[in-house]
Amino acid sequence: MTDSIESDLDVILKSSQDKSHELTSSELYTVTHSFLPTCPQSVRTKAYVVLSALCQRLRGDAGVDTNLQDDKGTHVVYRAFESVVTLLLSDSVEHEILAAISFLAALFEVDWRAAALIFQKDGVLEAITDALDLFDTSAYISQAVAHLFAQASGHKSCRAIISSEVGWLERKSRQTSDPVLRASAAVALVKLSKGMRADAMEVGGLQEKDSVSGDEELVRLMKGLIVEEHDTSSLGDAVEGLAYLSTDPRVKEMLADDSSFLSRLFSLVPRKKGASAATPDTPGTSPIFGTVVIITNLCAYKPHLSEEEAQMAKLRKMAKTPAGAAKSGQSDGEDPLEDDEHVRRRGQKLIASGALDALTAAVRATDSRAVRLAAGKALLNLIEDKDNRGKVLQAGGAKALMTIIRDLLPALSSTAQESKMLQLTGAEIEPIQALAKLAITASPVQVFGPNEDALYDAIRPFSVMLMHPSSNLLQRFEALMALTNLSSQSAEAGTRIARVDRLLNKVELLMLEDHILVRRAATELMCNLVAGSEEVFNRYGGEKTSAAKSKLQVLVAMCDVDDLPTRLAASGALATLAAHPTACQNLLELQRERGRVLPILGQLIDPSIIPPSDVVDDEGSLSSEAQPDPGLVHRGVVCIRNFFLNFEDPATQKEIAVEADRIGITRALVGVVKSSAGDSPVLRPTAEALKWLLSSGIAITG
Secondary structure, rough: OOOHHHHHHHHEEEEEEEOOOOOHHHHHHHHHHOOOOOOOOOHHHHHHHHHHHHHHHHHHOOOOOOOOOOHHHHHHHHHHHHHHHHHHOOOOHHHHHHHHHHHHHHHHHHHHHHHHHHHHOOOHHHHHHHHHHHHOOOOHHHHHHHHHHHHOOOOOOHHHHHHHHHHHHHHHHOOOOOOOHHHHHHHHHHHHHHHHHHHHHHHOOOOOHOOOHHHHHHHHHHHHHHHOOOHHHHHHHHHHHHHHHHHOOHHHHHOOOOHHHHHHHHHHOOOOOOOOOEOOEEHHOOOHHHHHHHHHHHHHOOOOOHHHHHHHHHHHHHHOOOOOOOOOOOOOOOOOHOOHHHHHHHHHHHHHHHHHHHEEEEEEEOOOHHHHHHHHHHHHHHHHHHOOOOOOOOHHHHHHHHHHHHHHHHOOHHHHHHHHHHOOOOHHHHHHHHHHHHHHHHHHHHHHOOOOHHHHHHHHHHHHHHOOOOOHHHHHHHHHHHHHHHOOOOOOHHHHHHOOOOOHHHOOOOOOOOHHHHHHHHHHHHHHHHHHHHHHHHHHOOOOHHHHHHHHHHHHOOOOOOHHHHHHHHHHHHHHHHHHHHHHHHHHHHHHHHHHHHHHHHHHOOHHOHHHHOOOOOOOOOOOOOOOOHHHHHHHHHHHHHHOOOOHHHHHHHHHHHHHHHOOOHHHHHHHHOOOOOOOHHHHHHHHHHHHHHHHHOOOOO
């Protein structure tokens, strides 16, 4: 019998791809009756796939994008299933009524807007409650109704009509003879409670923080179901209920402090693909999704807002505050259980109980986009604590993140697909950010393994995060740092990074960013690309164009900022570029135009070269009394040596030599010789620069 139903479902699935095919009454009967609790799990799993395909096809027939939940598409799906549901509910046979209720609950998981329209139709709720009276001894009917209410309670449009059944749900959540019914009823109550509270807050009603005491009993109930029960249905409902409740700070602490519960919860995630009832389109059909959501909620940090964002949030909160709330003394302060230290400790408890293995297993076990995005967010939160990063790598976290990212960024073959890639949401960027954090603090071999292809595969997502319009400044900074680490591995990595469309333009723009860390990271990446990519080297140093000269001017300016790492990176890039005659010609033109190139290069060697009158300490410029940095000295000497040796025209040589001596570069080079040890690598380029000055008619004294 099972084989026959699965075969029929396969036929329906195949025909769903044919736009000219219309669902027959027998096909509708097969689909609606495949969700009966008496059907094997394999049948119900396949039925979810078929129902999802049918809904997508129906929305496609409406002439709309199947990913959009528009009114037109919703009504097409509604019309396809409404009549069969109402017909079955009007039957007097338990089997048929049970099929209608089970199917409607499944439709909520696949296309909730259409399901909500059916649920809200006049007479539907009455028929369902009549079934409870008619079959009051039927466990199947009670379980199906409780599960349906649990699904519908997650949606605002359905909560108002379900609220009349709260009494029945409360009674069923307290009984102990049927754990499946108990769990489903409890989930419905949780969703109703949380949902109605959220609805009230939208119009300035109840405050979320005052609600926990009424939920503690439900938390204990669901924890008990997970720890003590082994029925798959009750486990799934209990996990889903806790996923809703775990948004509350005090519930988070309750769960995080119970290591035996956490271990049992994490054991529900199968360790290999195919060991779960979850399907790609219905993550709620197994405990996997709920478990990952609980982990995510427990380790979620508050968003770090800029001053402007914090002010806007405060204004929005004031607008929603009920009249008289301030007078009554209600506090608008943040819950201390949500501060970074509490979140960090909860993350450590999660890891100690096996959360990392559960997250990586969840990514392997299902193709569900929702599960994978939730896992990516959880890993990002856990990686926020640097002490956890090594443990994440050991648990296979980097590999799991790459799996998630490959799902988000499929192989591209056209400009249109590239454009679609940049439409990723903020949540879809989070797995990339998590991988970037790992790539910043660990060697690429530790993160990506010995296979260079895995390292190259990471270039694209990091580039996407860098250039994506919704990325924040922190994400761009971390993308720059991650790409810098990758570019340091090989010339091939640098070349591949440089060839990413529009990336160099973005990096050059960020080199002028006001934020010192972002500016530094962009300059360090450009330094690596200049040294590792022939194309970037030529872009800056091999072209006699105004664009190339402007780029050199930016690098020279970066050698004069009040940030040592930025100056080291910029001067390192200049030292490499100055080996090319064309770059030196462009630098000479800049010197003639602005008179700043030689003084800035000289100041790398000796900060006293620029007169004190040109220095404003309070504004971040360099002090003439600053001690020379060995790294800057070496880079400055190489820059000047290369600059000197790339001119053969005697008149030009004389011009440069006289100006360098006037500025104090000769004295600075002599000082390097005096202060350097005999085996110092800076001595040779210094001696070559002094020899060039001597041959150009400059007297060397001291």
